[in-house]
Amino acid sequence: MLSLHSMTCWPTLMPSPSPLLNFLADHSSATHLDAEGWSLLLAEARACGVMARVAKVLAQDYPTLLSSDAPCQVMPHIVSAIRQSDSLAHDVQRELAFLSDALADVDTPVLLLKGAAYCAAGLPAARGRIFSDIDLLVARPFLPRAEAALMLGGWAVSKQDTYDQRYYREWSHEIPPMTHLQRGTTIDLHHSLAMPTCRIHINSGQMIAAAVPLPGPGNWFRLADEDMVLHAASHLLLNSEFDRGLRDLWDIDLLMRHFENTTPNFAHRVLVRAETVGLGPITRCAFALCHRFFRTPLPQETLAGRSLLSWLLASAATTRHPQTRPRAQGVADQLLFVREMTLRLPVHLLVRHLWHKTTAGIKPRENVPV
Numbered sequence: 001m002l003s004l005h006s007m008t009c010w011p012t013l014m015p016s017p018s019p020l021l022n023f024l025a026d027h028s029s030a031t032h033l034d035a036e037g038w039s040l041l042l043a044e045a046r047a048c049g050v051m052a053r054v055a056k057v058l059a060q061d062y063p064t065l066l067s068s069d070a071p072c073q074v075m076p077h078i079v080s081a082i083r084q085s086d087s088l089a090h091d092v093q094r095e096l097a098f099l100s101d102a103l104a105d106v107d108t109p110v111l112l113l114k115g116a117a118y119c120a121a122g123l124p125a126a127r128g129r130i131f132s133d134i135d136l137l138v139a140r141p142f143l144p145r146a147e148a149a150l151m152l153g154g155w156a157v158s159k160q161d162t163y164d165q166r167y168y169r170e171w172s173h174e175i176p177p178m179t180h181l182q183r184g185t186t187i188d189l190h191h192s193l194a195m196p197t198c199r200i201h202i203n204s205g206q207m208i209a210a211a212v213p214l215p216g217p218g219n220w221f222r223l224a225d226e227d228m229v230l231h232a233a234s235h236l237l238l239n240s241e242f243d244r245g246l247r248d249l250w251d252i253d254l255l256m257r258h259f260e261n262t263t264p265n266f267a268h269r270v271l272v273r274a275e276t277v278g279l280g281p282i283t284r285c286a287f288a289l290c291h292r293f294f295r296t297p298l299p300q301e302t303l304a305g306r307s308l309l310s311w312l313l314a315s316a317a318t319t320r321h322p323q324t325r326p327r328a329q330g331v332a333d334q335l336l337f338v339r340e341m342t343l344r345l346p347v348h349l350l351v352r353h354l355w356h357k358t359t360a361g362i363k364p365r366e367n368v369p370v
Contacts, residue, residue: 018044018319018324019033020050020054020319020321021293021318023041025295026295030062030065035071038070038074040321040323040324041054042077044321044324048243048246048320048321049243049246051130052128053128053129053247055078055079055085059078059082082128084130085129085130088131091185092134093119095185096220098153099218100217100218100220102150103153106149108138108146109139109211109213109221110136110137110146110219110221111136111137111138111208111211111220111222111223112134112136112222113231114131114135114231114235114251115131115135116131116134116135116136120216120220120222123255123258124254124257125251125258127254129251134185134188135190136188136189137191137192137193138189138190139191150178151178155178155179156178156180156181164176171197171345173192173196173204174190192205192208193208194234195344195345197344198343199346200238200343202234202279203278206277207227207231208223210224210227211223211227212224225262225263226266226269226270226273226274227273227277229255229270229283230283233252233279233283233285236248236249236317238343239340240336242316242332242333246317248317249294252287253290253294256290257296257297268302281304285309287302288305288310289310291303292314312336315331315332
């Protein structure tokens, strides 16, 4: 296991101490906060998209702290975040019922991914997790049938220009997002777990084939335990959505802690599976970040070593609050975005994609008032 001393070997990233990072590594650190510390903790949590999850932890594990020791102004924020989380959980269950009816005649397993899967499976990672859309996956041959069924159920593909439609349907791992015309809920319908054009070759089919059914009504499936962790890791490290990096890393931490309690040597099982499907280095990087920020109990041999990439990832997948974020975060974000694009698309498609996005953003001045 890594010692706490080894954590100090990482480059100094923070311009000032972060109550949120202290809390993620040790929830009891909240007992030592003053009024200014509480204010900063809540502001950081909001900036990172983990406010509801922090609120759930505090309310369920430290109720006395909130009622007796925390400033009185804290409790309304905690209550509001919990209500938002509970409302979202209810809305997800309702939407899954609508989706189940819409997809009832699509004769193939339908996988739930990420937040929706955590909710449907009743996993600890669902506690306080906020997300804006529901991710579904069907095998590629069934994609037209599933899309047609969703359209009949009231979902429609958002408006895209001809290029974007081609980008999604020929090169991406999902079709354009679909939004319900009345309820406004958004569905991301996938046919793969990674872009087919990605330079990191991931055996998505093997992971999909190992999916397991979810309990309850509907023809819902989820990824196997190990693959659920791998998908969370690949989604973070191959999509550069680091404004929610701590939330996604917290997902991995909670999944690992939960499955370690039910499956012996689960971390090693995940690494074996990762090497099989092409996600070995990605998973080791994610594990190292989890241990850094959450002290996730992981064996030393499962962690990636220090490198420029690991430093960039640690600079990006951390607090996003202006007072506590790393000084190099903006640079890290840009470099990781470039890395993502070069991994996702081969050179000829990347040049075409960037040219289109650049020229599409330059519009002639029309109807300018004088």
